[in-house]
Amino acid sequence: GDSVTQMEGPVTLSEEAFLTINCTYTATGYPSLFWYVQYPGEGLQLLLKATKADDKGSNKGFEATYRKETTSFHLEKGSVQVSDSAVYFCAMPMNRDDKIIFGKGTRLHILP
Amino acid sequence: KAGVTQTPRYLIKTRGQQVTLSCSPISGHRSVSWYQQTPGQGLQFLFEYFSETQRNKGNFPGRFSGRQFSNSRSEMNVSTLELGDSALYLCASSLSETQYFGPGTRLLVL
Numbered sequence: 001g002d003s004v005t006q007m008e009g010p011v012t013l014s015e016e017a018f019l020t021i022n023c024t025y026t027a028t029g030y031p032s033l034f035w036y037v038q039y040p041g042e043g044l045q046l047l048l049k050a051t052k053a054d055d056k057g058s059n060k061g062f063e064a065t066y067r068k069e070t071t072s073f074h075l076e077k078g079s080v081q082v083s084d085s086a087v088y089f090c091a092m093p094m095n096r097d098d099k100i101i102f103g104k105g106t107r108l109h110i111l112p
Numbered sequence: 113k114a115g116v117t118q119t120p121r122y123l124i125k126t127r128g129q130q131v132t133l134s135c136s137p138i139s140g141h142r143s144v145s146w147y148q149q150t151p152g153q154g155l156q157f158l159f160e161y162f163s164e165t166q167r168n169k170g171n172f173p174g175r176f177s178g179r180q181f182s183n184s185r186s187e188m189n190v191s192t193l194e195l196g197d198s199a200l201y202l203c204a205s206s207l208s209e210t211q212y213f214g215p216g217t218r219l220l221v222l
Contacts, residue, residue, distance in 0.1 A: 032209055043116075043202050043213035044155075089155065093209040099168045100145070100204075100211055104154045 002027045006090045006103035013080055014111050021075040021106045023064075023090035033057075033066055033073040034091040038105070044089060047075075085110045113138055116205050116214035124220045130191040133217045137184050137205030143167075144186040145211065146178060149200040158201075161186055193221045 007022040025033065032051045036044040048057030053068035062077045075088060090103040117136045125131050137144050145168075146158040157170040161180035178188040184205070190197055198221045204211035 034210070036213075043215045044204075044211075045213065046210060049210065099157070099160055100209075102155045102157075 002031075002092070002094050002101055004090050004092055004101050004103040006088075006106055009087075009105070009107040010109055011106060012109040012111065015082055016079045017110075019075070019077040019080045019084075019108070021088055021090075021108070023073045023075065023103060025071050025073065025090075025092055027071075027092060030068065031092045031094075033064070034100075035062070035064055035073070035075050036089040036091055036102070038087045038089065040086070047088070080108075080110050082110045082112050084108060116203060116212055118201075118203050118214035118217050120217060121215065122218050122220075124222060125193050126222050127193055127195060129193050130189060131193060131219060132187055132189045133201055133203075133219075135186045135188075135203030135205075135214060137186070137203075138207075138212055141205035141207050141212070142184055143206045144180055144184065145204045145206070146186070146188050147202040147204070148172075149202055149216070150198075155202075158188065190219075195221050197221050 003026045005024050034049045035047040037047045038044045048059040050057040050066040056065045064073050064075045087105045087107045089105045091100050094101050119134045143162045145160040148156045159178050160168040164180045175191045180186045200216045200218050202216045204213045
């Protein structure tokens with residue numbers, strides 16, 4: 001069945017390091033793909049999305065490219081900041097009725 | 113536009129009690145989904161309502177129920193609370209496939 005798999009955390013990096021959080025999916029067809037972020041004590045916020053193959057979503061310095069060939073949507077940032085410390089969720093809609101499948105989340109710690 | 117609001121933000125209950133949580137979606141959004149988030153299980157889907165009808169349901173016991181009103185506001189109810197129900201309960205509204213989350217209600221069961 002449809003599923004989203006993302007890398008286990010926690011991920012700990014130093015400020016200004018390069019970040020990659022892996023996400024792969026299994027789906028029938030080509031669904032939209034999302035990254036959500038949850039800062040401490042808050043709900044989830046949409047970080048970026050891509051709606052079709054080869055699309056690149058970007059926001060706040062984060063990028064992710066929809067790779068149909070590898071069924072992946074890895075999140076990247078060239079230079080992380082302490083304020084990027086949060087939990088990141090990869091997600092996709094399961095079908096046309098708006099049910100969303102979320103990955104288990106990856107906790108990111110950025111050290112100053 | 114105002115975002116998704118959830119009330120109350122924090123709640124403390126004892127085992128055996130029941131609780132009702134409220135969610136007001138973004139104006140114009142007809143779909144409301146509920147999630148339970150715990151450190152051990154992560155983010156788990158509870159149910160989704162669209163135009164006052166439950167359209168999807170997760171794998172939770174019947175103690176968890178919900179409803180949606182004609183103005184799209186939604187409530188979820190948990191009866192006979194257990195210690196394991198302590199969690200952050202998140203509500204999300206959507207117009208299409210992008211979900212917008214509220215800040216959550218943090219429930220502590222003692």
